[in-house]
Amino acid sequence: MTEYLIRRLVQSAVVMFLITVLTFGLIHSAPGGPTKVFLSPGLSQQAAKVQAEHLGLDRPIPEQYLKWVGGLLRGDLGYTFKNHLPVGDILWPTVGHTMVLMGAAWLLSLLIAIPWGVYNSTKEYGWSDQTASFISYIGFAMPTFWFGILLQELFALKLDWLPLSDMWSLDKEGQIGDLLLHLVLPVSVLTLGFLAGYVKYARTSMLEVLQQDYIRTARAKGIHEVRVVYRHGLRNALIPIITIIGLDLPILVGGATLTENVFNWPGMGRLFVEMALAREYSVLMAITLVTAFMVILGNLIADLLYALVDPRVQLGRKGGSTA
C-alpha cells in the first residue's frame, strides 16, 4: 500500500513538472508572446527595454522558467502586469469559492445519483428508471447558461425566493445561511448536469456487477436481496464509478466557468474569463497550473479510494479489477 502510494506520488510530481514546462513554453512561444503583450503600447524603445528588464523578460527563457518555478515552489505565483498585485492574492480566494460551489454540487449529485442508479438497476425500465433517462436527456440537451438564466428568471426575479447572483448579499458576507441561499440556484444547475451522467454510470456498473457469479453465491448463502445489492453489489460497482469520477475532474473544473459567469460567482472560472480579456498572462498561467494540480490531485484521490474499496489494487495489480 505504502509502496503504491509513493509510486503514485512520484508519478504525479513528474506530470506536474511536465505541465509547468508546457504551460510556460506555450505562453512564451505564442505569437506576440509575453514581451509584446506585457509592455505598454507606445513606449519608446528605451522605456520598453527598462520595463522588460524590470519584468525579467530580457533574460534567457530557461532562466525565466527556473525563476518562475522557484517562485512557484515558494508559493509565489508572480505579479499582475497591470497593477503589480500578487497573483496569489487574487487567485486563492477564487479557488476556495469555486471549491465551495463545485464541492456542494458534486457531493449532492453523487448522493442522489449513486442510490438512484443502483435502485434503477434493480428495477430496469421501471418508472424511476424512465424518469432518470428523461432527466438525463434534459441534462445533456439543455445549455447550462440557458437553464441558469431560466432559474434566475423564475426563482429570483418572478418569485423573489432566492438571490439572483453573487455569493453573499452585500451586508451579510461570511454568514452561512446567506451563502446557502446563494448556492441553491447555481448548485441546481450544476447538479442537473452531473446527475445525468452519474445515474447512468451507477446503473450500468451495478447491472454488470449483478451478473457476476459472486452475486449468485451471495444469494445462495441466503442473503436477503436488499443486502445482496447494497453490500455485495455496491462495493464492487463503486470501483468503476470512482474511476470515472476521477477522470471527470477536468470537466468539473471547466464546467463551472459558464455557471460562475451566469451567477456572478467569484470563482476561478469567472476570474479566468476576466483575466483572459485583460491578457493577464501570469494569472492565466497560475489558473492553468492550479487546474492541472486539482486534476492530478483528483486522480490521486480517486486512486486511493480505489485501493480502499478494491483489495486487489494493494498489490499494484490494477488489471481486471472490474471482473
Added chain:
Amino acid sequence: MAEKLLEVRSLTTGFAAGQGLVKAAEGVTISIDRGQTICLVGESGSGKSVTSLSIMRLVEFAGGMISEGSIRLGGEELTTKSQKEMSRIRGNKMAMIFQEPMSALNPVFSVGEQIAESIRLHQRTNAAEARRRAVDMLRLVGIPDPHIRAKQYPHELSGGMCQRVVIAIALACSPDLLIADEPTTALDVTVQAQILDLLRSLQRDLGMSILLITHDMGVAAQMADRIAVMYAGVIVEDGPAQDLFEHPAHPYTMGLLRSVPSMDGEREESLYTIPGTVPSLHQLPQGCRFHPRCQSAMARCAVESPPLEGVGPDHKTACWLYDNSAGSKEVLSK
C-alpha cells in the same frame, strides 16, 4: 429404509422467449435420501444447472420460472415459498457450490468475512464467535494456516483454495443438502481429485446429502450412490450407480458410458462420441428427444415421447425399448 430428504416431482422450468416459455427442464423427477450422493449427468445444455438452480429457487434471478411441479426438502414444499422465506433455507438447510471458484467469491471481502457472514446470517452468534468459527471451517476444508488465510482476499488464493473456501461457506451452517454444480470442472486434474476427496470425507463426517452435477461419467462413478441421466431437459434414466453402470438401459446412457476412457482398456482405442448434438430448446424433435441421435430408434420413437418407467429394482428409464405393452422387449446392443 432411508429417509427421503429431497423429492422433486414433475419439475418444469422455463425461460420467457417471445410470447412463449422455452422449457429448459421438463417434468424432472428425482429424489435423494439422507446421506446419499446422487449424480446428475448429461451433456452440456441438457438442463442440469437449470434443475439445480430451480431446487435452490435461484433460477428466478436468472430470468427463469418454475411453471410446474413440486420440490420438497425434508417434507417442506419450496415452490410456494416467497424469496424471503427461501433466504432462510438457502445457505442454512441447503447450500450450493459452483463451477468457477475464483469468480464465485466476492473480490472485495476477505474469505473469513465471507464465511462468517453466512454463519451470522443463520445462527445467533456475535461477530467474534462467527470469525472464530470461520477459521474452524477453513481448517475443516483443509486450508493450512487458516488464521492467516481468513484475512486474505480471493485473489490471493489459488483456484483449488478458492473452491475449498466456497465449500466452507456452503457448509458453514451444516446444511442437509449440498448441491455442487460441476465443482471441479474448472480445476486441474490433481486438484479435482483433492476436492472430490474432500467432499466425500466431509459427507462422511457431516452426514449431508449431495446432488453432484457433472458431465464426467468418471467422476460420477467415483462419487455416486445414484445416477440420474438428463438429456435435452428431461430425465432419461435414473438408478443405483452400480446397476446403472453395469446395466445401462437408455441408449443415451450407453453412449455416455462408451465415451468414457476405460481405466484398463487399450490406450489405442479411439474414444467413442455420440453422433450428432444436443437439440436446441427452440426446435425439440417430436417424440423421444434423443431419437434423431439414437441407433436403436424405432418408428414410434419419432411420434410419442416415452414415460420414465421401471426396468429393474429402483431403476427407471424413459425409452420405448422397454415398453411391456408393445411386447417388444428386445434390447438392441451395439
